[in-house]
Amino acid sequence: MKDCHNIADLRRMAGRRLPRIFSDYIDGGSHSELTLGANESDFARWRLRQHVLRDVSTRDLSATFLGASHALPLMLGPIGFLGMFGRRGEVAAARAAGAAGIPSCVSAFAIRPIDEVARENPASTLYSQLYVLRDRALTETLIARAEAAGAAALFLTVDTAVTPVRERDARNGFRNLTRPTLGQWCNILGRPSWCWAMTRDGKPEVGHARAAGFGRGVMEQAGNLARQIDPGLSWSDVDWLRRRWPRKLVIKGILEPEDARRALDAGADGIVVSNHGGRQLDGASSTIMALPAIAEAVAGRMDVLVDGGFRRGWHIALALALGASAVSVGRPYAWGLAAGGEAGVARAIALLAGELDSTLALMGLSSVAELRAGGGSLVHFN
Numbered sequence: 001m002k003d004c005h006n007i008a009d010l011r012r013m014a015g016r017r018l019p020r021i022f023s024d025y026i027d028g029g030s031h032s033e034l035t036l037g038a039n040e041s042d043f044a045r046w047r048l049r050q051h052v053l054r055d056v057s058t059r060d061l062s063a064t065f066l067g068a069s070h071a072l073p074l075m076l077g078p079i080g081f082l083g084m085f086g087r088r089g090e091v092a093a094a095r096a097a098g099a100a101g102i103p104s105c106v107s108a109f110a111i112r113p114i115d116e117v118a119r120e121n122p123a124s125t126l127y128s129q130l131y132v133l134r135d136r137a138l139t140e141t142l143i144a145r146a147e148a149a150g151a152a153a154l155f156l157t158v159d160t161a162v163t164p165v166r167e168r169d170a171r172n173g174f175r176n177l178t179r180p181t182l183g184q185w186c187n188i189l190g191r192p193s194w195c196w197a198m199t200r201d202g203k204p205e206v207g208h209a210r211a212a213g214f215g216r217g218v219m220e221q222a223g224n225l226a227r228q229i230d231p232g233l234s235w236s237d238v239d240w241l242r243r244r245w246p247r248k249l250v251i252k253g254i255l256e257p258e259d260a261r262r263a264l265d266a267g268a269d270g271i272v273v274s275n276h277g278g279r280q281l282d283g284a285s286s287t288i289m290a291l292p293a294i295a296e297a298v299a300g301r302m303d304v305l306v307d308g309g310f311r312r313g314w315h316i317a318l319a320l321a322l323g324a325s326a327v328s329v330g331r332p333y334a335w336g337l338a339a340g341g342e343a344g345v346a347r348a349i350a351l352l353a354g355e356l357d358s359t360l361a362l363m364g365l366s367s368v369a370e371l372r373a374g375g376g377s378l379v380h381f382n
């Protein structure tokens, strides 16, 4: 991919390729987008320590999290509608992740269902993201499907009791796309390569919702699935899920040390320190600021993953020093997918891996294990 030197380049390329309604959907956050911005800008409140003359001629970026060793301390997090950003997006992303030796997580709002993603990527580590639905029998079906597809972990997302207004989506009429306006049609038809990619495999549908009889067409299905997300979810449901799900269980959307300890007590194997990429509670803490206290609270007794605003390799190094086992990315690979399909996702992963590698070397470190062992002594608050 020519002229693509960093994640910001992928974002620009994605913006040129996608209809505005979808590029805004990916880029945007809730309300004033304060938390969205803080996720990215708060990295600048920290600095890395530079140690020299330490022979860093060989380096090992591998990391162990959620019970397995991976080539990088990185995973692709759950992103809804991936299949609307690139052809067979979920399959392409999982394939790029598998080739890079890292796991990927299939969203509950995936276009291609998890069984298809698993079938097409037999060698890669897949996780499945779950929303607990008002209809518990349907929730059971989704869990059983994740189990049958061989998902190594279930990510229960808990920061989505309601969906706040995302003003870019409201302005673009994102939720009303069931009947596009003339303006929307013009914008969509102005992106012919995207239109071609979207229509080649038939009309796109939301994978899970398709099976649940949630209507016809992506937007109607997504709306019905979203209305099913249960705002009554509580810790007793986590207890139920822990009994029901035999493999790794991860709670996604933790921002408070007290909730992290609660997740540990409930038997979760891990958490994702997450504010949903600034798309839920506007005004919430950035994740890099929330991470240290949470890592301290669980003190190595469970895997602490973190997401939100990671655009540079040094961001990943900082999170690992602050106690994370691994980092999960969202938009970087969604932009990669929109910009260049599977190759674009591979490019996003390679950019982050390359930057992480040089960061380690310049910090005087030979491995991710050494970085994690050094912890907070390797960084300082600015």
Ligand SMILES: Cc1cc2nc3c(=O)[nH]c(=O)nc-3n(C[C@H](O)[C@H](O)[C@H](O)COP(=O)(O)O)c2cc1C
Binding pocket: 025, 026, 027, 039, 077, 078, 079, 080, 107, 108, 109, 129, 157, 252, 274, 275, 276, 277, 278, 279, 307, 308, 309, 310, 328, 329, 330, 331, 332, 334
């Ligand atoms: C377009 C988009 C769709 C998302 N869909 C989901 C989803 O279906 N389920 C979920 O748990 N999180 C979802 N997320 C949140 C991501 O998993 C992740 O928390 C967030 O993107 C991390 O921030 P980053 O995009 O800055 O890396 C979505 C995020 C974006 C940007």
